[in-house]
Amino acid sequence: DGGITQSPKYLFRKEGQNVTLSCEQNLNHDAMYWYRQDPGQGLRLIYYSQIVNDFQKGDIAEGYSVSREKKESFPLTVTSAQKNPTAFYLCASSIGPGAGTDTQYFGPGTRLTVL
Amino acid sequence: AQSVSQHNHHVILSEAASLELGCNYSYGGTVNLFWYVQYPGQHLQLLLKYFSGDPLVKGIKGFEAEFIKSKFSFNLRKPSVQWSDTAEYFCAVNARNAGNMLTFGGGTRLMVKP
Numbered sequence: 001d002g003g004i005t006q007s008p009k010y011l012f013r014k015e016g017q018n019v020t021l022s023c024e025q026n027l028n029h030d031a032m033y034w035y036r037q038d039p040g041q042g043l044r045l046i047y048y049s050q051i052v053n054d055f056q057k058g059d060i061a062e063g064y065s066v067s068r069e070k071k072e073s074f075p076l077t078v079t080s081a082q083k084n085p086t087a088f089y090l091c092a093s094s095i096g097p098g099a100g101t102d103t104q105y106f107g108p109g110t111r112l113t114v115l
Numbered sequence: 116a117q118s119v120s121q122h123n124h125h126v127i128l129s130e131a132a133s134l135e136l137g138c139n140y141s142y143g144g145t146v147n148l149f150w151y152v153q154y155p156g157q158h159l160q161l162l163l164k165y166f167s168g169d170p171l172v173k174g175i176k177g178f179e180a181e182f183i184k185s186k187f188s189f190n191l192r193k194p195s196v197q198w199s200d201t202a203e204y205f206c207a208v209n210a211r212n213a214g215n216m217l218t219f220g221g222g223t224r225l226m227v228k229p
Contacts, residue, residue, distance in 0.1 A: 031215055035219075040124060040221050040222070041221055042119075042121075042205055042219035042220050042221045042222050043159075043205065043207075043217075043219040044219070045216065045217070048215075048216070050215075058216075090158075090159060092159075094215050096215070097215065102147075102209075102215045103149070103161060103164060104215070104217060105161070106151075106158050106159040106160075107158060108157075108158040109158060109159075
């Protein structure tokens with residue numbers, strides 16, 4: 001069964017703690033993305049990776065970090081430096097660079113609540 | 116930088132009513148255009164997309180969208196909505212020279228009353 005999985009579905013953390021959100025895909029896609037969704041603001045790009053061992057900052061990267069050691073995995077760490085971390089986090093993947101007609105496919109999301 | 120505007124934040128319709136959700140973008144170059152839908156409790160799904168060719172694009176579940184280049188618009192339409200269309204709808208734009216980066220609108224929350 002192909003697709004994108006994100007875990008956990010709900011995550012609660014205390015203020016000041018780092019937390020890592022998981023994203024795995026078995027679509028053999030080169031590109032992966034992390035978005036943050038807040039009510040009324042749509043999705044905003046945090047980080048993206050076009051290929052293994054490479055990633056770039058998106059529009060709101062401050063307070064977040066990522067790694068891309070494997071093609072199928074793109075974990076996102078929400079650090080204590082992120083001022084307003086409570087949000088719904090979405091991971092996506094696409095075939096990759098050079099595909100001018102590329103389409104992104106999304107995982108089910110992780111809802112992070114910082115207490 | 117490109118931006119996407121969805122002017123209707125909340126829309127309430129009765130079943131069988133017609134739907135049109137507005138989407139405007141600001142970018143002068145060539146674009147790819149998308150509508151995604153997020154049903155309650157489900158993940159974001161692709162509804163339809165436009166890359167080139169016929170500006171009237173048909174998607175899943177009876178939805179369609181028309182790309183009007185002169186108006187920088189890509190409005191979503193459905194002739195007769197159903198209760199099951201209750202969801203949040205997002206318009207997204209990708210500038211051809213921006214790689215695969217998508218810029219999303221703020222979303223429109225549609226409620227269809229049975």
